[in-house]
Amino acid sequence: MPDTFFTATPDWGWLVVGYLFIGGLVGGCFFLAAMLHLAGRPTDRPIVHAGYVLAMLGAMIGGILLVVHLSQPLRFWHMLVQSNTGSPMFKAWSPMSVGSWGFAAFSLFATVAAVGAWAEARHPGSRLSSVARRWPGAVIAAVGGALALFVAGYTGVMFSVTNRPLWGDSAWLGGLFLSSAAATAAALLAIIASWRGGGQHATLQWLQRIGAAALVVELLFLVAYVVSLGAAARGLAGVWGWALGAVLVGGVLVPLVMQSSKQATHGNPRLFMAAALVMVGGFLLRTVIVFSSSAIHVSGSGVHGL
Amino acid sequence: MAQAMGFFTDTSVCIGCKACETACKAWNQLPAKDGGKPPMTGDSYDNTARLSGEDWRHVKFIEQFDEDRTNGRWLMMSDVCKHCVTAPCLEVCPTGAIIRTEFDTVVIQSDACNGCQLCIAACPFGVIDVNPVSKTAEKCTLCYDRLQAGMKPACAQACPTDSIQFGPITQLRQTAAARLTQLHEQGEKRASLYGADDSILGGLNSFYLLLDKPQAYGLPAHPTMPTRNLLWGSLSSAAAAVIIGVAGLLGLRARRLNEQAGQEKAPDA
Numbered sequence: 001m002p003d004t005f006f007t008a009t010p011d012w013g014w015l016v017v018g019y020l021f022i023g024g025l026v027g028g029c030f031f032l033a034a035m036l037h038l039a040g041r042p043t044d045r046p047i048v049h050a051g052y053v054l055a056m057l058g059a060m061i062g063g064i065l066l067v068v069h070l071s072q073p074l075r076f077w078h079m080l081v082q083s084n085t086g087s088p089m090f091k092a093w094s095p096m097s098v099g100s101w102g103f104a105a106f107s108l109f110a111t112v113a114a115v116g117a118w119a120e121a122r123h124p125g126s127r128l129s130s131v132a133r134r135w136p137g138a139v140i141a142a143v144g145g146a147l148a149l150f151v152a153g154y155t156g157v158m159f160s161v162t163n164r165p166l167w168g169d170s171a172w173l174g175g176l177f178l179s180s181a182a183a184t185a186a187a188l189l190a191i192i193a194s195w196r197g198g199g200q201h202a203t204l205q206w207l208q209r210i211g212a213a214a215l216v217v218e219l220l221f222l223v224a225y226v227v228s229l230g231a232a233a234r235g236l237a238g239v240w241g242w243a244l245g246a247v248l249v250g251g252v253l254v255p256l257v258m259q260s261s262k263q264a265t266h267g268n269p270r271l272f273m274a275a276a277l278v279m280v281g282g283f284l285l286r287t288v289i290v291f292s293s294s295a296i297h298v299s300g301s302g303v304h305g306l
Numbered sequence: 307m308a309q310a311m312g313f314f315t316d317t318s319v320c321i322g323c324k325a326c327e328t329a330c331k332a333w334n335q336l337p338a339k340d341g342g343k344p345p346m347t348g349d350s351y352d353n354t355a356r357l358s359g360e361d362w363r364h365v366k367f368i369e370q371f372d373e374d375r376t377n378g379r380w381l382m383m384s385d386v387c388k389h390c391v392t393a394p395c396l397e398v399c400p401t402g403a404i405i406r407t408e409f410d411t412v413v414i415q416s417d418a419c420n421g422c423q424l425c426i427a428a429c430p431f432g433v434i435d436v437n438p439v440s441k442t443a444e445k446c447t448l449c450y451d452r453l454q455a456g457m458k459p460a461c462a463q464a465c466p467t468d469s470i471q472f473g474p475i476t477q478l479r480q481t482a483a484a485r486l487t488q489l490h491e492q493g494e495k496r497a498s499l500y501g502a503d504d505s506i507l508g509g510l511n512s513f514y515l516l517l518d519k520p521q522a523y524g525l526p527a528h529p530t531m532p533t534r535n536l537l538w539g540s541l542s543s544a545a546a547a548v549i550i551g552v553a554g555l556l557g558l559r560a561r562r563l564n565e566q567a568g569q570e571k572a573p574d575a
Contacts, residue, residue: 003526008356008432010423032554039558071421071441078401078420089402093533096424097400149551153543160539161532162427163394171535174543182550206557213553217546298432298524299347299355 002232004165009294015069019062020155020286024177026058027152028185030110034145044203049117050192056114059107095158102150109144153178166293169232172225179218184282186211187275194271208259215256222248240292251281310410312511313470314478315384320469322365322382329464330363337439357385359437362446363461383523387433387446391508394532395425410511411448416440430529475511482515
C-alpha cells in the first residue's frame, strides 16, 4: 500500500471545492483580460472590463470562502502576520503561506483593475478612465496577470505538497488546476462575449481558440496526473474514478470536439453548451480531487475508504 | 538547547491496557467523544479508532490469526506523534503555530493556530486532528509543560510495563539497540526498530520497536517530506502558464496579421 494511505484527512469539503473553482475561474478571467488589455484592440475592451470585474467579485467570494473554511475564522490574519510578534508571516516553501500573500495581492490588483474598468465603461471622459487606459493600467494588467496565473495554479501545487493519497502522490496537480482554470475562464468569458453580440466576434473567436488550447493542456496534465499516481491510482477505483472519467470525456474531449467542428457564432447554443460543459467539468474536477482523497483514511488498524 | 528528549515505545511488552491513553487524556484535559458515550468500533479491543484532537495516544490492537484462530498472535502498539526531526507539519504550517521546542520536540501552539488543517494533510502518520473544543489542530506535545517542570510525560509515567520509555534520545537509542539484540538472540527475528536512526525524516524522536513490518501497524514504510513535490509541482504549473500564455499571444498576433492583410486587400477589392 502506498505510504500516503496511512494518513488522516483534513476536513476540507465544499467550501474548499468552491474556493478552488472560483479562485481558478477568476484567476483565469483576469489573466485572459490582461492579455486582451495589453495585446488586444479597442473592441476587446468590454471583455477586458468583464474579466476584471469578475476577478474582483470572485476574489471577494473566494476570500470569504477561505476565511470561513478555517475552524478559527477570526484568526485568518495569522496567515499574514505572526500573531505573537506582529512581524510578517511568510514561508517561501509552504504553498499555503505563499498562496495567502499571492491571493491577497491578487485581490488588491483585481479591485484596482475593476475600478479602472468601471471608470472606462461608465465615465469614459474621466481622469480615472484615461489613467486606466495608459501605462498605470498596463502595469496593473501585467502584474495582476502574473498574480492571476499564480492564484490559478498554486492550489494544485499546495495539494501536491502534502502526504495525502491522490494529492501527494503526484506533482502534476499544479499544471492541471492552472490549465483547467484557464479553460473555465475562457468558457465563461466566451458566454459573456456571445451574449454581448456582434461587436465581440473577434474576441469570441480568440477566447474559443485559447479555451481549446487550455483544454488540450488540461487533457495532457490529466493523463500525466493519473499515470503519475502509480499504485496510488487504486484510490480512484469506484465512483471517483468514474467521475474523473466524466471530467475527461464531458469536460474536456466533448467540448474540444464541439468547438473544433465549426466556429460557433453569437447566441449559438452549441457554443453555450460547450462552455457550460467546460465549466461543469472544471467544478467536477476539483470535487473529485478533494473528495476522492478525503474518502481514504486510517481507522483502527487499517485503511478505510478503499 | 536542552538535550533532545523523546519516547522509545517497545511494542513487544505492550499489554494493551490503555493506561497511556487515560493518563494522556487526564493530564491534558482532553474532552470525551460523543458526551462520554462508550464508543464501539467493532475493531478488536480498539475503542479509540484513531489518533485525534481528543486522543493524543491510541493503542492499536492488531489480531494476526488463522481462519480457525488456532494459531495467531496479538500485536499491540501505543501510537503517538513521532516528533520528527524534520517535521512535515512544522514545514508547511502557514501561521508559524507549529514550533520545535528546546527538547527537540514538535508542539502546536493552540493560540496561534487558525485551523487551516494543512498540517493534517502533511503529517505522514495521520497524527493531527482538530480538537472540537479549541477548534485548532492538536496532537501530543510530549507533555511540554511537564518537561519544563522536570517531569516525565504522563503516558510514560503511567505505562505499567515500560513499553513507553522516556529519556534523552541518545540513551533511548542505546536501550532500543540492546533490546533488539536481546530479542534477536531469543529467536524473535521479526523484531526491528522504526525511526531509531536518521533514515526516516531525519529521525523520529518518538521511535518504536516493532514485531512486524511497519505497514502491519498502520505505519508508512518510507514516509517523506511533502515538499518533495514543490519543485516539480511549481514547474508543472509554470509550464501550463507559459504554454497557455504563448498560445494566447500567438492567437492575438495572428488576429492582428489577418486584419492587416484584410485592410491591405480591401482597397483592391
